[in-house]
Amino acid sequence: MKKIVSIAAAAALMSSMAFAKEVKIGVVLPLTGPIAAFGQTSKGGLDIAYAQNNKLKNGDTVKLVVLDDRGDKVEAATAVKRLLDKDKVTVILGEVASSNSMAMAPVAEKAKTPMITHASTNPRVTRGKKYVTRACFIDPFQGAVMAKYALDNGMKNAVVVTDAKQDYSVGLSKAFKKAYTGAGGKVAKTVLINSGDKDFNAQVATIKAANPDIIAFTGYYPEAALLVKQARAMGVKAPFIGADGVGFPELVKIGGKDAEGFMYTDHFNEAAASSAEAKAYVDAFHKKYNKPADSMGALAADAYGMILSAMNACIDAGKASDDKECINANLRGTKGYKGITGVITINENGDAVKSAVVNEVKDGKFAYKTTVNP
């Protein structure tokens, strides 16, 4: 008995001493599967942010534990469970797809572990959650930006294409329709698709019959690329506008010349990057990957930066760097964080309030059009 007590005392002494600790951040991303590009680009940005800074103020080191969920809701929730039970992480970063983040959020919430999603824009991800925060704007804002941009350019008759399998797309379509019809636009038809499908000829024939001024596509890039290809092959000439789910090189690689003129709202375009933080990131990105910096990577880097800044704030307040309650309070209380994608302030719902950019595919590249503030 005595022995046990002394071992316990020694252990307690050790842990209270100023040895540098290792704080773990669990990362869940779709590194493979239908939306793998989201995960891969997020990881690319995260790696740069991690290489730039992986030490806390008190000398503790940060370690990333990255898991792949193959873009699957069930796998995403299981991954969080594993990160909590086996890897004992302090914070969870992820996912990209709103459906997957929504599967993860209850698990993190139950374990009272702070979770930050860098790119899930559906409002329901953070709704009613105390421990879930996000580094991006939400779809009602994004949908309004899409609607405004379409109307400002004189496109008053729209067909909305919704991916019925994705909460992101369903929510975004709703937000777009509300803003669009509210400002005088007319939605001629809503067409449904399923992510993972490849044949959209039936939908294209319906779109063609409706003869819209603009096609508002709220799904993800794999379907966007094939849909625009099939639409152009069948003689549909109306321009497409999408959101942050389509702005990936694969849109251009697969869509080819048919993707030209595809407009979309996004979080970040390096052409609009003006702050010192953004420039440093973009430079490091170019040096490492030799290609333009994408928005998912920038968002992931921002989410990571917010976690580190929350941990440092806890250290300043005399708390441990792995104090989950304190980190969560600081994450939710983020104000004016100077990130790569802009200045981030978290509102009472845990959502980031920040600006959006509008891009367009031009000569196979993503050209910057304008910035819209909240």
Place this chain on the structure above:
Amino acid sequence: MDFTTFLQQMINGFSLGSMYALIAIGYTMVYGVLRLINFAHGDIMMVGAFLVYLAHAAGLSFPAAVLVGVLGAILVGVLTDKVAYKPLREAPKISLLITAIGISFFLENLFNVLFGGVPRAFPAPDYLTQVIHIGKLYLPTTALVIPVVTLLILAGVLWVLYRTKYGMAIRALAFDIPTVKLMGINADGIISLVFALGSALAAVGGIFYAISYPSIDPLMGIIVGLKAFAAAVLGGIGSVTGAVLGGFILGFTEILVVAAFPDLGGYKDAFAFFFLILVLLFRPTGIMGEDLERGRF
């Protein structure tokens, strides 16, 4: 829906249906002989398409790359049989089925690790991606080429099965493997032939699938494999002609659901599979399927 749109949807249904039919033939071939639902069929399809992509990226011309893809898929198919299925020849059918699922996961993940999960643009040649205008109708070249290829392959498979000695051996195997062995026929050789044929068909299907929808990834075979399987069951699994029929029915059902009820378009798979259940309720062996203990093909 005006008449032009209706006709256009008919063309779309025909083109999608022929795609499913092409892939379903391979499914049904292997089932007919081994009574094995080869879940890896969709993945062999993916392997075929990927090999074409890689061979083309390495500088081969498209036809040469297709040859590499088909031969490579045959190799993978026969190898799968030798390594995974042959040791289980005498084992209960359920072990084979589980092994097939294992092979399917193995191939998907192997390609995931080797090439990553990000979709790639398939190098479909221009002469196969043209669109023909007839009045207001748009007819993709593939909508003409794929049905022709499907029918040619159907005729070819039927010819092999009914007009050659190998075909006779294949049909005999479908009845009773031990008896065929007793007759002095190299049963394992014939089974390898079936896998080679099935894999070649899968590869051809995969290549045409990739030409029609030029985006390939390691998991591309899952959904289309499932649909082709449904088509084969619908037509009567084990019957080659039934597979083609099932493919067309499935393709038309999907397109018509989207065309007639755009608001329910997100549930087209549910409609297609509901239709499958309906057919099986009245004809448990599928439309052209025979009683399991009687003849096949």
